[in-house]
Amino acid sequence: MKLVIDHVSRSYKRHLAIDDVSCELTPGIYGLIGPNGAGKTTLMRMLADVLRPSSGQITVNGTSTAVLGERYRDLLGYLPQEVGFYSYFTGERFMRYIASLKGLPGRESEARITALLRLVQLEDQRHRKIGHYSGGMKRRLGIAQALLNDPKLLILDEPTAGLDPKERIRLRNLLSDISGERIVILSTHIITDIEFIAKEVLILKDGRLVRQDPPEQILHELEGKVWSVQIPAHRLHELEKQYMVGNIQRRGDEALARIIADRRPEGEATALEPRLEDIYLYYFGDQPERDE
Ligand SMILES: Nc1ncnc2c1ncn2[C@@H]1O[C@H](COP(=O)(O)OP(=O)(O)OP(=O)(O)O)[C@@H](O)[C@H]1O
Ligand SMILES: [Mg+2]
Numbered sequence: 001m002k003l004v005i006d007h008v009s010r011s012y013k014r015h016l017a018i019d020d021v022s023c024e025l026t027p028g029i030y031g032l033i034g035p036n037g038a039g040k041t042t043l044m045r046m047l048a049d050v051l052r053p054s055s056g057q058i059t060v061n062g063t064s065t066a067v068l069g070e071r072y073r074d075l076l077g078y079l080p081q082e083v084g085f086y087s088y089f090t091g092e093r094f095m096r097y098i099a100s101l102k103g104l105p106g107r108e109s110e111a112r113i114t115a116l117l118r119l120v121q122l123e124d125q126r127h128r129k130i131g132h133y134s135g136g137m138k139r140r141l142g143i144a145q146a147l148l149n150d151p152k153l154l155i156l157d158e159p160t161a162g163l164d165p166k167e168r169i170r171l172r173n174l175l176s177d178i179s180g181e182r183i184v185i186l187s188t189h190i191i192t193d194i195e196f197i198a199k200e201v202l203i204l205k206d207g208r209l210v211r212q213d214p215p216e217q218i219l220h221e222l223e224g225k226v227w228s229v230q231i232p233a234h235r236l237h238e239l240e241k242q243y244m245v246g247n248i249q250r251r252g253d254e255a256l257a258r259i260i261a262d263r264r265p266e267g268e269a270t271a272l273e274p275r276l277e278d279i280y281l282y283y284f285g286d287q288p289e290r291d292e
Contacts, residue, residue, distance in 0.1 A: 001075075001152055002026055002062060002204075003047075003183055008056035010042050017042040019207035020056070029179050031194030031215075033188040034204035036286050040187040041081050043204065044157050047185065048078040077151030081158050081187075087131030091122055091141050094130060098145045109148070116144040119174065135162040143171065147178075154178075156186040160193050162163045172197055195276045203283055210283065215276055222260075222274035222282060229257050230268040244281045 003025040008019040018039045032040050045051035047058060049065060049072060058065045065072040085094065090292060092113065099109035116124045120140035130138065139162050146154060160168045168190070175184055176197050185202075188194060194201060194215070203211040211218065231239060233255040239245055243265065246258040258272065259265060260281050 001181075001183060003153060004059045004062075005043075005047075006057050006059060008053045008058065008137075009047060010039075010046060010051065010054050016274075017207050018046070018053075021204075021209045022209075023202065023209060023212050025183050025185070027181050027183055028184070028199035029175060029184045029194070029197050030200050030202055031198035032185055032202045032204065033191065033194070033280070034187075035187070035247075038204040038261075040204055041157055042207075044078075044155050044185065044187060045080075047228075048076060048080075048155050049073055049151075050078075059168050059269040074149065075152045077146035077149060077154045079146040079156045079159055081161075083089045083138065085130045085138060087129060089130050090127050091117065091130060091133070091137075092126040094141065095126075095145060095148065099148055102149050104149060112148060112150075116147055120144045121170075136164060136167055139163055140167070152182055154182055154184045156184070158187055158189070160188055160190060169195060191277045191280060200278075201276075203279070205283060219274050219276060222278055224271065225260055225262055226272045226274045226278050226283070227259050227261055227265055228270045228272050229259055229265055231255055231257070241280070244285050246278065246281050 005023050005025075008018060008021050009016065021043065031288055032043070034040055036216050042051065046053050057189055060068060060072060060075070089097065095113040095117065096109070099113065104112070114123070117126050122137060122140055122144065125133065125137060130141065133141065139159065143156065143159055146156065161172060163171060172193060175186070186194070198215055200212055201215050202209060229239065231254070233250060233253050236248065236257065239257055239259065243259040243261050246260070248258075249256040260278060264271070
């Protein structure tokens with residue numbers, strides 16, 4: 001399957017949220033990153049067919065999704081950034097409800113519901129009301145419903161938001177396992193979510209797609225640009241004026257700062273191995289947002 005985003009733009013009134021994005025996606029995992037407001041959700045909503053592009057089109061194996069209609073939606077699994085759960089539904093009832101919306105036959109879907117609830121470790125919570133679930137449990141239920149129709153195209157908008165580190169690792173492994181013949185697109189602010197599993201990283205900045213490359217390639221380009229600098233803590237602000245500064249470790253009066261610089265900075269600097277997190281700093285000149 002080949003999914004093509006062909007010169008897609010989307011504006012809200014006069015604000016251009018997605019600006020002429022083009023790319024080709026084939027089976028594998030794609031990590032979509034970009035700061036708040038970059039347009040990730042807008043792009044994903046268009047891919048999920050809940051929002052129309054203002055211009056351009058999305059095609060599957062050459063046919064526009066506008067033409068495919070229902071046949072396109074049958075291929076899709078979508079986890080929105082915010083899922084509107086009915087809090088008085090139990091997890092199981094919610095899954096049945098989504099299965100019927102997707103037109104899945106009853107008997108088949110019962111077995112699938114059980115398997116998916118097990119997969120996201122909610123089997124023992126299936127008879128509890130969603131209103132009593134924790135944030136992470138709701139997220140996992142959202143992931144389970146996106147998988148109900150065994151989608152060939154899986155769109156997950158911040159699937160790891162609110163998951164604890166152990167759950168995040170489980171989700172990462174799960175996505176790796178199921179990716180096979182599927183196209184999986186996930187957005188995240190946590191770069192480690194995609195570092196090891198993404199075939200390609202898509203970087204959105206102000207609605208434009210500024211990169212689409214394998215993580216190794218992006219990392220390779222950062223080689224020789226990441227440094228650890230040790231300076232007296234009172235001089236940190238000078239450093240911040242000069243360079244893009246990432247993590248800072250304080251050790252009494254001294255500070256150890258991770259910075260991005262094309263050449264070796266002055267003073268006590270050591271070259272560091274680039275990490276995918278550094279690209280956030282490199283492209284957005286700011287620290288990545290972390291929720292851990
Ligand atoms: N329904 C809407 N009406 C008007 N403007 C909107 C609407 N939805 C999004 N926008 C604007 O479009 C831009 C892109 O928003 P979007 O939600 O796609 O970003 P995002 O990358 O998903 O951000 P986040 O990381 O915060 O989820 C923002 O400037 C936002 O204010
Ligand atoms: Mg978003």
